[in-house]
Amino acid sequence: MSVVDIARAAKAAFEKSQLIPSSERIDALSEIKRQLESMKDAVLAANAEDLRAAREEVDAGRMSESLLKRLDLGRGDKWDSMLQGISDVANLPDPNGKVTYASELDDELELYRVSCPIGVLLVIFEARPEVVVNIAALAIKSGNAAILKGGKESNATTKLLSQAISAGLAKTSLPETYIQTIQTRAEVSSLLELDQYIDLVIPRGSNSLVRNIQNNTRIPVMGHADGLCHVYLDETADLQKAIRVVVDSKTDYPSACNSTETLIVHESLVTNIWPEVAKALINSKVTLLCDSTTLSAISGLPDVDSYARLAQESDYDTEHLDLVLSVVTVPSLQAAMQFINTHSSHHTDSIVSEFEPSISAFCKGIDSAGTFVNASTRFADGFRYGFGTEVGISTGKIHARGPVGLEGLVVYKYMLRSKADAGHIVGDFGTGKKQYKHTSINVEKVPF
């Protein structure tokens, strides 16, 4: 199929699916799971093939060991959790058909705002092949058609995974083209032109991937540019909380986007709390890029020469993605907030504080998708938030922010129904004529 045919088929599949009961979508997820179970050996064999090719790339120094690890679908409980994820998503409540606003505009004229799917999603991701299955499950459950493009390193694996998805769909009344996969960047480029068929692009990957897509399409893009998260130790920070939250935020999984990259220390803590936090970080093998105040405050610590040095300006705008932490001192909460709003990627920022006014100001004043109190930034995650899984984390400012689950894949439409004998026309309203009532209606589902 040509790229235009793929896009057109996706749109047609979406439109057709709107009249199919949501129970069919749950059935489709069971069928896909069953199909994957029966194809396990073949999928893992294809995965082994991808892994062999990747190993050659690693040996030749063209691929990182960590990328290779992410490719491996047989590792640990990855296969089982992929299948479990399908059931989890199937069991989530239907995000569609919910009335979020209802009003009687006139006698026998009722307006309903009803949640509904967005349409056709184009999802582009790198490396981890199981993302095909995660995203397919979320798209099907939320009623969206999707076109998926995985990393070329996992082509053999994703090909079989998408065969399983198609085979599963074929056992239901949903169109087989509801979920389609494409293989090449050229196809992605062409699809980015087709805003008449594609409603939302979701890139999951490096900053440069996201930027590049944003620069080359009129279609809305939901993704995250960076994960530049902060922890701020407020004047009243408790020592134990400070150590635990900072160490966990930095070291639990340093290459994740919700890991903290910069620690902000209130100047009143520089000589008491900060050295204890620094000691714990150094014990966890974290390299500290400090301003002069925080650096001189820890000059006597063991191993400080190997683990701490003076920061450069650019370190405060760097996503380290490693056991490296920038550190800066501020004179006030206000200065901390200004620092975060300037340097943060609006992902997640946390305050450690015992003082209610600071806590409240921080949560209101920080312009990020997540504002946390005495908790690790690593909690910013769809599974931890209770969304089952996530389609990604958005650092955008519209539609959906933070971890995006099913609710980020729906929007709404307005249904307006007249039950009057003569229907309803606007010409009957105005000065000296009928007036709008705008009486709220309490209803959860559209009654037709």
Added chain:
Amino acid sequence: MSVVDIARAAKAAFEKSQLIPSSERIDALSEIKRQLESMKDAVLAANAEDLRAAREEVDAGRMSESLLKRLDLGRGDKWDSMLQGISDVANLPDPNGKVTYASELDDELELYRVSCPIGVLLVIFEARPEVVVNIAALAIKSGNAAILKGGKESNATTKLLSQAISAGLAKTSLPETYIQTIQTRAEVSSLLELDQYIDLVIPRGSNSLVRNIQNNTRIPVMGHADGLCHVYLDETADLQKAIRVVVDSKTDYPSACNSTETLIVHESLVTNIWPEVAKALINSKVTLLCDSTTLSAISGLPDVDSYARLAQESDYDTEHLDLVLSVVTVPSLQAAMQFINTHSSHHTDSIVSEFEPSISAFCKGIDSAGTFVNASTRFADGFRYGFGTEVGISTGKIHARGPVGLEGLVVYKYMLRSKADAGHIVGDFGTGKKQYKHTSINVEKVPF
């Protein structure tokens, strides 16, 4: 100020405003209204100046008479309704601070999804100068900073209107740069580059304006591309409803985006209902661009030669914005839905029907911001929906669809609060450790 300074000042104003109580925003609206009242003569004098210049343009054939009319702020009750609009918006409920999801992730670890403003809006509009005041009111009420650019035809008027807005803001603790106006297209072009400061662009104007902006920015754009609305007369359509809904949808205000451009007639109605509808349309001086079936069915009507002719393929993709209506016959509801989903701009489409299954299928299957039953497409409007006023009508598929009021100018953030003695870290959760609770919490406001 340079464009970068303007954008930076807007962002700083937005960030500062987050800590200012919402009562100040209501005060600001009263002050702006008072300021406008005291400046009425000066504003109308400036408006007269714009009108004189516009009159010269009209006389020279470079501007349309209707554009000139839209410029006139002294016409009818325009001035008073502009001021009334400010009070109406001030009196709407605060869209911010609402908890839309709350969950206990663990003992003493609570997650809240809270509505909050988007940030900095860039709003670009044409002609009508009062839009400056409408949008400023919506932005202030919803907690967003805004940069506004009006049409060059109304420069003198909008200059004074924005002085009034600044003077009003100056009497509150909101920054004066909360609402700024710019005058040139070059400034707009530069601002479209500044995605680090501007969070949403809202163009209100022609399709080419909207397209041009979408093609030249990474910033999300909320606007409407076209207003290609349809009315479908279903097999069971009632004659009176059909006539009233079709005539009102087409003739109430033909140049509005919610006017209907295409009538779809079920083939079973071609010889009975359709000729009566056509008669009413011709009486209202509507030119009918028909397919051969509907054209031959009305060949005997009076004046039919002056008002009806064979349609071209392209007429079904044309926003006539005039007393012109394309007409097409379909063999089934399914064909009608396919036709609409293909040709509609996803704005508003209406079915005239007495048959519940058709009504239900239409509302589900039509992929538009508004799906109406026995009601005129002209109801698709922020005021009529009960939103007070609107920032525009969105035909996009994410964030906000249809008429966009205050709720379209807010998004949400996640606040996560630990009250545990040791704070909360993710390292405490996992296999053999703590498990997430994900217990729903029932709360309307964040308790801190």
